[in-house]
Amino acid sequence: MKLIIGNKNYSSWSLRGWLMLKVFEIPFEETLLPLFSEQFYAVLKDYTPVGKVPVLVDQDVSVWDSLAICEYLNETYLHGKAWPSDAQHRAVARAMVCEMHSGFSALRNEMPMNCRAHRSISLSESAQQDVARIDQLWARCLTRYAGGKPWLFGEFSIADVFFAPIVFRFKTYGISLSTESTAYQKRLLAHPAMQLWLAEALKETAVVPEDEAGEER
Numbered sequence: 001m002k003l004i005i006g007n008k009n010y011s012s013w014s015l016r017g018w019l020m021l022k023v024f025e026i027p028f029e030e031t032l033l034p035l036f037s038e039q040f041y042a043v044l045k046d047y048t049p050v051g052k053v054p055v056l057v058d059q060d061v062s063v064w065d066s067l068a069i070c071e072y073l074n075e076t077y078l079h080g081k082a083w084p085s086d087a088q089h090r091a092v093a094r095a096m097v098c099e100m101h102s103g104f105s106a107l108r109n110e111m112p113m114n115c116r117a118h119r120s121i122s123l124s125e126s127a128q129q130d131v132a133r134i135d136q137l138w139a140r141c142l143t144r145y146a147g148g149k150p151w152l153f154g155e156f157s158i159a160d161v162f163f164a165p166i167v168f169r170f171k172t173y174g175i176s177l178s179t180e181s182t183a184y185q186k187r188l189l190a191h192p193a194m195q196l197w198l199a200e201a202l203k204e205t206a207v208v209p210e211d212e213a214g215e216e217r
Helices: 012-023 038-044 066-077 087-102 105-110 125-144 158-172 179-190 192-203
Strands: 002-005 029-032 055-058 061-063
Touching (some): 066 087, 087 125, 158 179
Parallel strands (some): 002 029
16 A cells, blocks of 8 residues: 655645555555656656545555544544544534635644744734634543544544644644643654654755745744
8 A cells, every 4th residue: 555645844634545545554655746847746646636635545445534534544544443433523523624725724834834944923813813713622621522532533534634633733833822722732743754744844844935925933
């Protein structure tokens, strides 16, 4: 099985597919393509019609959306354990993941993932609302669904995978959160897989200008 990803410093969608494989210890080969390069598009055209990463290649199947990749891995290799076992908790987790997958456009635009940076930024009202919504979601989950365990729904799940790029963003831009959410952010940042991704991101030297938002702090 192969996962095609972009630069680890910048590619938030790539992190989701990669983290799912790493945390749940599913063996795979990694192919990293420099974002927006000729190589990037030349390689991807053989696997995906949309020219974006990540792409999971498993035998004769190519899956080119991060949520579809997580669902495929969960159904094919994990017997469903990457979602909460409780049906109501699972429904909430799926709703949260879908909200993250399709929403928070102001946050995405104004706070691009940039793992190696430490930046100050002035956020629009819409981006501030996005931050507050995520803080609310995390705090609510940790209070109602985590059952005293470290992750949003107790055990590590696709919900944690999907919010992983956000914890890097909040770290980069020095975003203040509630006590519960700050503790969760620190736990997820400290996860060995996240630390491995960060270490490899810090080795990269390529610069994507459009993802270099804000001022150094």
